[in-house]
Amino acid sequence: MNPSMAITEAPGLFTADGLTGLIFLIMMAVTVIGGIIACCAERLIRAIAGLIVCFIGVAAIYYFLNSPLVAMLQILIYVGAICITIAFAIMLAAPEESRKNGPAGPLSGPLGFISASLVTIGLIAMAMRTAFTSYPKINKGTVEEIGIEFLTTYSMVFELISIVLLIAIIGALVIARAGRSK
Amino acid sequence: MSVLTLYNNLNTFLYLAALLFGMGVYGLLTHRTLIGMLISSELILAAASINFMAFNRFTAPDPTTGQIFTLFIMAIAAAEAAIGLSIVIAVYRNYKSVDTEDLVDLKG
Numbered sequence: 001m002n003p004s005m006a007i008t009e010a011p012g013l014f015t016a017d018g019l020t021g022l023i024f025l026i027m028m029a030v031t032v033i034g035g036i037i038a039c040c041a042e043r044l045i046r047a048i049a050g051l052i053v054c055f056i057g058v059a060a061i062y063y064f065l066n067s068p069l070v071a072m073l074q075i076l077i078y079v080g081a082i083c084i085t086i087a088f089a090i091m092l093a094a095p096e097e098s099r100k101n102g103p104a105g106p107l108s109g110p111l112g113f114i115s116a117s118l119v120t121i122g123l124i125a126m127a128m129r130t131a132f133t134s135y136p137k138i139n140k141g142t143v144e145e146i147g148i149e150f151l152t153t154y155s156m157v158f159e160l161i162s163i164v165l166l167i168a169i170i171g172a173l174v175i176a177r178a179g180r181s182k
Numbered sequence: 183m184s185v186l187t188l189y190n191n192l193n194t195f196l197y198l199a200a201l202l203f204g205m206g207v208y209g210l211l212t213h214r215t216l217i218g219m220l221i222s223s224e225l226i227l228a229a230a231s232i233n234f235m236a237f238n239r240f241t242a243p244d245p246t247t248g249q250i251f252t253l254f255i256m257a258i259a260a261a262e263a264a265i266g267l268s269i270v271i272a273v274y275r276n277y278k279s280v281d282t283e284d285l286v287d288l289k290g
Contacts, residue, residue, distance in 0.1 A: 038225060054202075061232060067252075082224065086263065086267065089217060089270055093274040123199075139244065139245065141238075172268035
């Protein structure tokens, strides 16, 4: 049930298209709420829980963007690997709850909010003013075509990224291992 | 334009990505621990990926390109998280803290 491109009239709520739109709205709300929890929570373990919720919403967004493969990989890699790794680091490093206002001063919250909202407003205004032209698709972007592109057009990048991952894993082991004996 | 057909609109995804990016910037500026900053940077990467996927779906002629780029972003993000967390562990072992206010050895 990939969302089709050619909906012009408003669908009723209890048709297939209307329910798809409703699910999209719910998933967008899940993404935004998860993001708010992730960036505003005082305790880190709550922030990581919010990040997991946010990434599940992002996976649903990817599904609505015609890419079930990337949606599944988002859940597998981000939720299943990265978030769990960060949760382990929180447990290992056990950061005590941060003091409320350090040398950064009480202004860091409002100033950060102002600059972040300026960035957001700028991006939204830029998206509003720009007219994007769309081009006819030359293929459908299925998993099979992604695999073919991976091993033909992008084969060099594909190999390089595996080397990068290998070096990253070795480097992480070396860094985390250093000074352990003392 | 009904609110139920928002998912057929490129701008919806761009606004969502901008919102996520702003949350990431806010978290990066206000979090006081290294792990909190890492979490915020993951939000920023997710916003970038959503932009790639949205343009891939609505404007790009070849719909595999954006998906492949998003997969590469995921691989880089995994590598970045592994390195960053090992640095956090090493810092914690040396300083007994991951608060950015305590890591001032390089301050002149």
